[in-house]
Amino acid sequence: MMAPTLTTARLVLRPVQMADFSAYRDFMLSDRARYMGGPYDLAGAWGLFCHDAGLWALAGHGGLAVETKDGQTVGVVGINAGPLFPETELGWMLYEGHEGQGYATEAAGVLRDWAFGSRGLTTLVSYVFPANHASAAVARRLGARLDPQAARQADSEDDLVFRHVPGDGQP
Amino acid sequence: MTPPVLHSQRLTLGPASSAHAEAFIAFCATEDSRFIGGPADRRDAWEGVAISAGLWALRGFGPFWLSAGGVPVGRAGVYYPDWRAEPELAWTIYPAYQGRGYATEAALVARDWAYATLGLGPLVSLIDTGNAPSIRVAQKLGAVLEGPHEPNGGHPVMRWRHPAGVAA
Numbered sequence: 001m002m003a004p005t006l007t008t009a010r011l012v013l014r015p016v017q018m019a020d021f022s023a024y025r026d027f028m029l030s031d032r033a034r035y036m037g038g039p040y041d042l043a044g045a046w047g048l049f050c051h052d053a054g055l056w057a058l059a060g061h062g063g064l065a066v067e068t069k070d071g072q073t074v075g076v077v078g079i080n081a082g083p084l085f086p087e088t089e090l091g092w093m094l095y096e097g098h099e100g101q102g103y104a105t106e107a108a109g110v111l112r113d114w115a116f117g118s119r120g121l122t123t124l125v126s127y128v129f130p131a132n133h134a135s136a137a138v139a140r141r142l143g144a145r146l147d148p149q150a151a152r153q154a155d156s157e158d159d160l161v162f163r164h165v166p167g168d169g170q171p
Numbered sequence: 172m173t174p175p176v177l178h179s180q181r182l183t184l185g186p187a188s189s190a191h192a193e194a195f196i197a198f199c200a201t202e203d204s205r206f207i208g209g210p211a212d213r214r215d216a217w218e219g220v221a222i223s224a225g226l227w228a229l230r231g232f233g234p235f236w237l238s239a240g241g242v243p244v245g246r247a248g249v250y251y252p253d254w255r256a257e258p259e260l261a262w263t264i265y266p267a268y269q270g271r272g273y274a275t276e277a278a279l280v281a282r283d284w285a286y287a288t289l290g291l292g293p294l295v296s297l298i299d300t301g302n303a304p305s306i307r308v309a310q311k312l313g314a315v316l317e318g319p320h321e322p323n324g325g326h327p328v329m330r331w332r333h334p335a336g337v338a339a
């Protein structure tokens with residue numbers, strides 16, 4: 001399927017485009033990518049970028065660029081699957097300077113709602129490095145709960161695994 | 172976009188299926204994948220499949236997956252990562268299906284499509300000097316040796332330039 005465009009009060013989630021690569025690459029080559037298995041080299045960053053864009057055609061879900069309503073790209077959220085992940089995963093990343101405003105929670109929340117709604121998924125997990133307190137806080141704000149029984153990625157046995165289920169985040 | 176489905180005399184060129192992904196993962200596990208950066212584990216090979224799909228989504232063109240009689244036999248098309256100076260016409264046929272002219276047949280359809288539909292060309296092919304079967308394909312396609320390219324993991328690579336026009 002084609003990547004959808006989703007909107008929230010402050011954000012637009014839209015298909016990833018070539019023009020997004022420079023900011024994505026800068027993130028993946030920087031120390032900010034340490035909680036995502038990085039920093040990566042150029043080819044590694046390109047591979048992940050293409051994976052985010054291409055997974056839609058292969059799996060019916062994938063990555064979306066997150067833009068503010070004034071057109072500034074602040075990060076990427078995505079639903080990942082395949083041999084890279086034991087389970088279908090909801091992930092998020094914010095570029096430098098855009099933290100602390102609730103953007104990750106808002107973007108990941110609307111993508112999760114799309115996944116459980118139109119897309120018909122029934123559960124998602126988020127893998128979080130134990131030291132990544134900001135991301136763990138996002139998962140908790142989304143209403144996800146720690147799932148100590150969930151499978152970990154082979155090289156990441158210490159990951160926290162948060163489980164999302166339909167109804168999370170609703171009053 | 173996703174790839175259109177094209178046909179040559181014996182082959183179908185189109186988007187990835189799970190059968191294509193599994194065949195590619197099996198190929199990448201072997202030393203035969205050395206000319207495309209292998210061997211690679213399941214995770215990296217899968218990422219290679221996703222990268223192919225991503226190229227279509229991002230650029231509107233990329234590698235086609237090849238089937239003969241419904242069986243995955245390889246991939247061929249235009250490969251253009253961000254850091255390359257220009258797009259490349261590339262092909263890979265799995266060992267069990269080599270020696271039948273599939274690479275030439277598929278690459279010609281993909282090249283004609285890229286020229287006619289995208290206005291690309293004349294395209295380049297970057298071929299390891301040790302990859303004699305692929306060099307023969309380039310020659311059959313009318314490409315001419317242009318000079319050395321950056322080495323691939325220490326192996327010398329040559330740049331072949333394809334003719335400008337759509338084949339008659």
